[in-house]
Amino acid sequence: MNKNKALLVIIIAVIIVLLGLAIFYFFFQRESAPYQPPETPGDVLFPIGPNATTSPGGDTIGSTSNPSYDYYNQPQTFQKEKQRLRLISSLPVSGATLFERNAETFIRFVERADGHIYEAPASKDESPYRISNTTIPKIYEAYWVNDGQGVIIRYLKNNEVQTFYARIRASAATSSEQELVDGTFLQNGISAVVISPETDRIFYIADSPEGSVGVRANPNGTQKTQLFSSPATEWLPVWGSPNTIIVATKPSGTVLGYAYTLGGSGAMNRLLGDIRGLTVLPNGNSSLLLYSDVSGSRLTLKLLDTAKNDVTEAGVNTLPEKCVWSKKDSAVAYCAVPDFISSATYPDAWYQGAISFSDNLWRVNLKTGEATVILSPQSIAQKTMDITNLVLDESEDFVLFTNKKDLSLWLLDLSE
Numbered sequence: 001m002n003k004n005k006a007l008l009v010i011i012i013a014v015i016i017v018l019l020g021l022a023i024f025y026f027f028f029q030r031e032s033a034p035y036q037p038p039e040t041p042g043d044v045l046f047p048i049g050p051n052a053t054t055s056p057g058g059d060t061i062g063s064t065s066n067p068s069y070d071y072y073n074q075p076q077t078f079q080k081e082k083q084r085l086r087l088i089s090s091l092p093v094s095g096a097t098l099f100e101r102n103a104e105t106f107i108r109f110v111e112r113a114d115g116h117i118y119e120a121p122a123s124k125d126e127s128p129y130r131i132s133n134t135t136i137p138k139i140y141e142a143y144w145v146n147d148g149q150g151v152i153i154r155y156l157k158n159n160e161v162q163t164f165y166a167r168i169r170a171s172a173a174t175s176s177e178q179e180l181v182d183g184t185f186l187q188n189g190i191s192a193v194v195i196s197p198e199t200d201r202i203f204y205i206a207d208s209p210e211g212s213v214g215v216r217a218n219p220n221g222t223q224k225t226q227l228f229s230s231p232a233t234e235w236l237p238v239w240g241s242p243n244t245i246i247v248a249t250k251p252s253g254t255v256l257g258y259a260y261t262l263g264g265s266g267a268m269n270r271l272l273g274d275i276r277g278l279t280v281l282p283n284g285n286s287s288l289l290l291y292s293d294v295s296g297s298r299l300t301l302k303l304l305d306t307a308k309n310d311v312t313e314a315g316v317n318t319l320p321e322k323c324v325w326s327k328k329d330s331a332v333a334y335c336a337v338p339d340f341i342s343s344a345t346y347p348d349a350w351y352q353g354a355i356s357f358s359d360n361l362w363r364v365n366l367k368t369g370e371a372t373v374i375l376s377p378q379s380i381a382q383k384t385m386d387i388t389n390l391v392l393d394e395s396e397d398f399v400l401f402t403n404k405k406d407l408s409l410w411l412l413d414l415s416e
Contacts, residue, residue, distance in 0.1 A: 095142030
């Protein structure tokens with residue numbers, strides 16, 4: 001009997017185990033369906049937030065109106081998008097521009113470490129080639145003048161900022177190399193420089209015994225005209241329309257800022273004031289002006305209609321320094337808009353590098369409110385970008401920009 005009871009116990013235990021396995025299979029394993037790609041491809045390919053209505057190519061996200069859409073052929077789409085976005089220089093740059101030559105658009109930029117100048121065609125996927133090997137170490141700023149044929153570079157020497165102009169011309173020695181000629185140093189004590197829309201004049205702020213002065217001049221520093229003087233020294237200039245220069249106090253989220261337009265006689269006419277974190281960006285005819293307004297740790301991008309003196313919110317939230325106005329439509333701007341803006345003192349934290357953004361690039365019509373995402377770097381380049389220093393070519397086929405995270409230079413083809 002004892003042996004029979006033991007055998008019966010073993011049989012019952014085996015049955016219980018088998019029954020448990022059967023229950024597990026039928027009630028748990030069968031509920032796990034094989035992986036299926038999402039019905040809305042944009043949810044994976046273009047993660048630009050729940051409120052966005054368009055994809056980085058301008059197509060409607062999640063649209064089912066295209067019956068030929070094939071999720072598994074997306075590597076081809078990625079390749080097309082990658083061709084629209086090109087890394088021009090992985091090394092840090094100090095300043096870049098787009099210019100026309102023989103009806104073709106070219107890129108020029110200054111390498112930050114040694115001051116060498118490089119060039120590349122915008123419409124061809126070619127590596128940049130060096131056009132000048134004049135070595136000037138540690139260039140922090142480079143401004144392009146005379147349609148890319150001249151450059152103003154700013155660098156530190158003996159603990160003093162030097163501002164140097166040179167013209168670029170073809171070298172007689174070789175067919176590919178070019179050279180810097182007519183080099184001249186601008187006056188000492190220049191704290192800020194801005195270039196006119198036609199790129200044929202400059203305006204700069206320089207120290208003076210009484211505080212500071214604002215001077216308009218040719219790019220080489222000749223034909224100087226002093227437009228204003230001030231006991232204050234912390235000014236930043238911005239050039240709007242050809243005849244409109246704006247000077248604003250250097251911004252901080254902890255102090256009130258002011259902006260003034262400069263009249264031909266040197267009169268300063270108040271434009272904006274009593275605004276914390278104030279920076280400004282006027283469009284090409286100075287009819288509209290983007291500006292930042294900081295309340296506590298909240299940053300808001302606002303729009304001023306200068307003719308009506310009306311202020312509205314811009315509809316996207318970013319800093320004016322991360323935008324560029326269209327050259328074709330005075331109401332349109334291209335803006336790098338962060339996915340998320342954390343609490344901080346702006347723009348101080350961003351200037352100091354304590355805060356870095358992850359941006360998408362938007363095309364925004366400030367009159368109609370229409371906004372379209374035209375680039376999502378995380379989707380296309382698989383990296384985050386803090387986009388700044390945007391440059392448009394005359395036909396608006398390309399936008400050139402710098403990634404502030406590493407100062408690399410990128411080009412986006414807008415013609416697609």
